[in-house]
Amino acid sequence: MSKNTPPPSDEPGKAIEPVDLKAALEERYLAYALSTIMHRALPDARDGMKPVHRRILYAMHQLKLNPNSAYKKCAKIVGDVMGNFHPHGDQAIYDALVRLSQDFSVRYPLIDGQGNFGNIDGDNAAAYRYTEARMTEVGTLLLEGLNEDAVDFRDNYNEEDKEPVVLPGAFPNLLANGSAGIAVGMATNIPPHNAAELCDAALHLIKFPNAGIEKLVEYVEGPDLPTGGTIVEPRASILEAYKTGRGGFRTRARWHKEETGRGGYVIVVTEIPYQVQKSRLIEKIAELLIAKKIPLLEDIRDESAEDVRIVLEPKSRSVDPEILMESLFKLTELETRISLNMNVLSKGITPKVMNLREILREWLEHRREVLIRRSRNRLGIIERRLEILSGFLIAYLNIDEVIRIVRFEDHPKAELIKAFELTENQADAILNLRLRALNKLEEVEIKKEFDALTEEKNQIEALLASEDKQWDVIAFEIKDVKKKFGKDTEIGKRRTDFAEAKEIDLEAVQEAMIEKEPVTIVVSDKGWMRAMKGHVADFSSFSFKEGDKLKTAFHAQTTDKIIVFTTAGKFYTIGADRLPGGRGHGEPIRLIVDMDNDSDIVTAFVYKAGRKLFLASSVGNGFVVGESDVIANTRKGKQVMNVKLPDEALICYPVPEGADYVASVGENRKMLLFALDQVPEMTRGKGVRIQKYKDGGIKDITLFKLEDGLTWLDSSARAHNRSKEELIEYMGARAGAGRMVPKGFPRSGKFS
Structure with a gap:
């Protein structure tokens, strides 16, 4: 008997099937890797979202949790997401929901949370039975047009419901809020950026489709982090990062010197680098202080309330504050390096490291597709309404005959179609009219609505026929987003500034430690x-x-x-x-x-x-x-x-x-x-x-x-x-x- 021949079995269907281990492992691991890449770790370049975030927003949309509506328990939201769209752990869903609401984690929160949603010290949010949430204006912008056939829908996991493949994404979410994830064999890390700057760059790209990265970086200067701070990366390095889609940014805490009288002073840190836990940072500095690794520092105090306020007290008034801070930047997370790895799903399918121009172009192309689909959807609605209005006009002009047919004919629908050459939809609409609505069938009103819809139809047809007009509409929409989140608004003003790292004698810093x-x-x-x-x-x-x-x-x-x-x-x-x-x-x-x-x-x-x-x-x-x-x-x-x-x-x-x-x-x-x-x-x-x-x-x-x-x-x-x-x-x-x-x-x- 050959070694590849399965042993005989008396029971039908119970024979052992030989499988090549190498092929089986490759096939199964590839399936796992693709699942992780496509459905968990990498964001879609079009709406900047991973499936769990998209499903949370869609579930909140179904619950009508708009910015002007009442809050609902997060337990209800998590339950709906898990039961209808995301059959994974409830804690994973809640953690994702919490992060979307934290203004120190995302630059433009998509969810407005009520209750304890954690803090910059690293404390966890309260359990979802205690917290409530609704969407922010940014969240609703991402969903705008969802019910107008703007995007494709697919079956949910149990094929009992539908979920969107991608959101319409009227807001440049991928770069504005950033993303991070580790897949199999690849990872992504995109820091948040300023939405107004992204809109400016997108508008320039609409006007000049072949614009270079150098020009776009004039608009998108660099990341705009939720916790502020100062980026001290050279401009040439920032430009290279946006050209290749890979790089990093040195980010420092923002600080200033406060005089305390008699020649003394303290250093006050008011902003810390992105994704640094304040309590852990202070704990680390205190450990170094006890270990005498920072001899220029006498004491550290946390005087934070709503805002960050970390007070650093120097050993003596003669200590140079610049050298003291350089020693702290060298040893602690008061300076961190934020990596940039713009590895995203192009068209929601292909993992690809994109540069700044490619990401903006992908978003703009998606917005154009959404515009075309919404326009065609609206055109279909108008054409159906015009068909009904045409039937109403015929009925109005022949109201007595219509009433006679309805009263005396055995098959009024067929007779109406035959008598006035109506379509089935027109005949149904006439037959469904209530008697008390007959007094509203005034020719002027019908014609007024008919003319208005005809004009709108002509405009939509002209829009669909002209690519230039489509880009004009997209530019108008982007300008509207920029107006809502411009630098003159509270949420839109830039939080992270840029500076050059001061030249400090490294030996002096070394000695200072x-x-x-x-x-x-x-x-x-x-x-x-x-x-x-x-x-x-x-x-x-x-x-x-x-x-x-x-x-x-x-x-x-x-x-x-x-x-x-x-x-x-x-x-x-x-x-x-x-x-x-x-x-x-x-x-x-x-x-x-x-x-x-x-x-x-x-x-x-x-x-x-x-x-x-x-x-x-x-x-x-x-x-x-x-x-x-x-x-x-x-x-x-x-x-x-x-x-x-x-x-x-x-x-x-x-x-x-x-x-x-x-x-x-x-x-x-x-x-x-x-x-x-x-x-x-x-x-x-x-x-x-x-x-x-x-x-x-x-x-x-x-x-x-x-x-x-x-x-x-x-x-x-x-x-x-x-x-x-x-x-x-x-x-x-x-x-x-x-x-x-x-x-x-x-x-x-x-x-x-």
């Missing part, structure tokens, strides 16, 4: 590092592990950067605040940075901007490098001096101010003096030959000003100086062999 305290950095011979509190005067008091000793120690501040140079020619940068405290022996540097196992520390020192360093290797190569060029931004360090074993980096000395000469001593105790300008300044490399050796390598180097002479210390720490004249015999060109050191030079072979 660290509490400035004096420390003593201690480095042991075996590479253990620590930071003792305060400036310790006596370095001999430090203790080390057995077999270890002091390599170097120096005073610093917790805000300083510590530079470490190793025998591999690498520089590492460590924040003084990151070093372990003075209790114990500290930590091995290899736990702090990724230092090679076969490397040792040459030296460590406090970074000083603008200073230059003189580097030399054990075989006698060297060069000068700017201190700012050795800063490493990662744990891996920065390779500056190229050395290859057995050669190692040996010397790293700061170049003293005014120094113009180099003194070099080899292991052979020969000394050479030459001008500093003979050594090149490089950012990375092997360097040039400093001194020539027959055997061994370099022992020590010092940099000095020739006019002041050369000074060294003996083993008793006594200073010895040789004048310029006494040094002439040691002077030469770089890479020379030099002469034996003068009498009195230390046996250690080092200058200090």
